[in-house]
Amino acid sequence: MNITTLATGLKFPEGPVVLPNGDVLVVELLRGTLTRVTPDGTTSVVAELGGGPNGAALGPDGRVYVTNNGGMLGFEVGGFTWASGIASDYVTGSVQAVDLTDGSVETLYTECDGQQLRSASDLVFDAHGGMYFTDYGKSDGVTGDKGRLFYAKADGSSIRMLTGGMEGPNGIGLSPDGTRLYVNETFTARVWWWEVAAPGEIKGGLSLGGSGGGNFLYTAPDYTNFDGLGIEADGNLCVASMVHAGISVVSPEGELVEFVDINVGNDPGITNICWGGEGLRTAYITASSTGKLLKVDWPRPGLTLNYGPDGQPSGNAE
Template sequence: MDIEVVTEGLQFPEGPVAMADGSVVLVEIKRQTLTRVRPDGTQEIIAELGGGPNGAAVGPDGAVYICNNGGFEWAEADGLTLPHGTPADYKTGSIQRVDLETGAVTTVYDACDGRPLRGPNDIVFDRSGGFWFTDLGKSDGDRMHMGHLLYARPDGSLIRRAREGMVTPNGVGLSPDEKTIYVAETHTSRVWAFSITGEGEIAAPPNLFAPGKVLGPLPGYQMLDSLAVEAGGKVCCATLVNGGITTFDPNGGFEHRPFPDPLITNICFGGPDMQTAWITASGTGKLLMGRWPRPGLRLNFNA
């Protein structure tokens, strides 16, 4: 797969969204911004978000909704930018809304049922206009929160936890028929597949020892980050340490495509045939582009 560097000098890019005008909107976690990258590689800051903007998606109103994890500490090693821990000024995580025309930022949610959001990470909208998102949690070196899968409406009228007690849930995506929600766990390197039974609801576990269908885990020491789904139903997960994209077949098996950064964090699809893939190489601060062998699933909303 031929790879093109679209732009570089980004400060830990994540959450790319292929826009209708050919640009890519993404977050820069370290810079704390929502940024637009034009096809020629020029960069434009849309909004200052604070904290740690992590995932992004266009909602039914044309605004961009952000999973903000509240922030990280940062280190530099071997030419890579590395996030870790929780900063001293951390308060909480949140879901933010950004008006693309004005750059205005509002906070839609920072808690669910009176419990604060710890580290919202990735987000996907369903056809009805509601969105699923993951809360990975935060760690201070001694303690790590359990994570959750949540569902919410963008107007602030509903937020609920669909699944509690997950281990670093990160990437989230819907199957083409929207009957299954996929959640990638970072530290376990596995992808959960939960059957959707209603608005923000998933099927009860069949028994104590089978809480859901699992894709993976990957062998050796590898970790999963955000994900995107192909039009044919395969699940493409950004892979850390063994930097690249691992594609899981829901019927079994996986394949790995390497990219030149151990911190590959996300992939999105676009273009007329949905076979243009944009990949965030976060450790080196680059946005990459290549021709994917199969079309990606078109998202429900764009701007």
Template sequence: MKFTKLCEGLEFPEGPIAMADGSVILVEIKRQTLTRVWPDGRKEVIAELPGGPNGAAIGPDGAVYVCNNGGFNWYEHDGLDLPHGAPEGYTGGSIQRVDLDTGAVTTLYSECDGAPLRGPNDLVFDAAGGFYFTDLGKSTRTHMDHGAFYYAQPDGSHIHRVYGPMITTNGIGLGPQDKSVYVAETRTGRVWGFDITAPGQIEKPKGLVPGRLLTTLPDYQLLDSLAMQADGRVCVATLISGGITIVGEDHSTEFIKVPDDPYVTNICFGGADMRDAWITASGTGTLYHCRWPHAGLKLHFNG
């Protein structure tokens, strides 16, 4: 597979969105911006987002909705720019709305039922216009928050926790026809599937298992954000091994290596046949383009 560097010099890119005009909108977590990358590699800042802008998605109103994790400390390791822990001055996480025409930023949610959001990470809109999002939590040298995933309305009118606690909930996506929601846990290397009974509602767990366990990756592989293929398989960014793992409901896995970066964090799909893929290699600050072997699942809303 051929990987083309569309852009370099990004400051820990994440949350790519393939736009109809050929550009890719993404966040730069360390730079604290929402940024547009044009097909020629040119970068344009859309909005400043103090803290830690993370996952991003187009909503039903054409605005970009962003999970803000509240920020990280940063360190350099073998030439890679890597995040860890909560920074000095950390006050919590939030869900934000960015108007693409004006760059105006609105904070929609910073808590749920009185409990502050700690590290919102990734989000996806359903056909009804609401969105699911994960909260990874925050870690220090001595403790780690529980994670969970939530459902909320884009007008700021409602938020509720769908399921938790989980361990470092990261990527989230919806399967074909919104029948299932899939969640990746970073530290466990697990991908979970949950049956949806209504928007924002899942089937109650049976016994001690919270949902359908699609896979637990072997060795020391950590999971990040994800996107869905049209065939219902999950494409989850896989840290340390540095690539994308394609995971099926039949527990099958297929690994595609991405060049020169163990911190591959996300993938998105676009193009006429949904086989154009853009991948964020965050440690090196690179946005790659490739032709994916399988068609991606079209999102309900896009630019």
């Protein structure tokens, strides 16, 4: 598998998004920016977001929507950068929208029913223009929040909590036909799914005691932390895997199709994946602990995103 480094010097990149012209956007969690990477690897700041931008997706109006965790602490372990905890200037988590024409930022949501968004993590748009997003929760190392799952409209008019009680929900995606919602948890390294009954309505309950009422799909067989996820055109889940660094490719039936080792500079922080290029056969993967954006020739095509590079609503977004 051919892996090349497209960009370096990024401050914990996350949430890659491919634009129609072939540029790739990433959020820099520890810099507080939305950043553009051109095909030759040149980087430039599109917008100053503040806090801790964590996930991104193109929305129905052409803006880029960002889930912002409000800010984390950056620290090093063994020479690798990580992000966790609560930044000293933390105020709230949020969902933001960025106009790519001028870099202007609108904050759409900071609370739901009077309860603060604590650490908005990642999002996915459905074909109806609504977004599902995870709220990881905040922890000070002694006590911590339970994670939650939300559904909100892109115009800022409506938000509701769908479920709670989760253990660090992070990556999120929809099946190709939009009938399943997938969410993974970071430290449990588990993937859960719900049936999508209607826009913003989910049903679980097939797994006794499932996190957030979800149905169990898969868990890692070794010490692995899960981060973002993407969906292939055939419906497989590609779960960004940290510590045991790579991409866990999981079938909708919960079987491990393959584990793709991503070993670039021994970076343990593989955090997210999206696709672009001809036939959506090029994967863009964030190696966050060394600040890189990777370009990978992928063995299978990625799923066309709702409101993605070709503008057609179909399936999943990062």
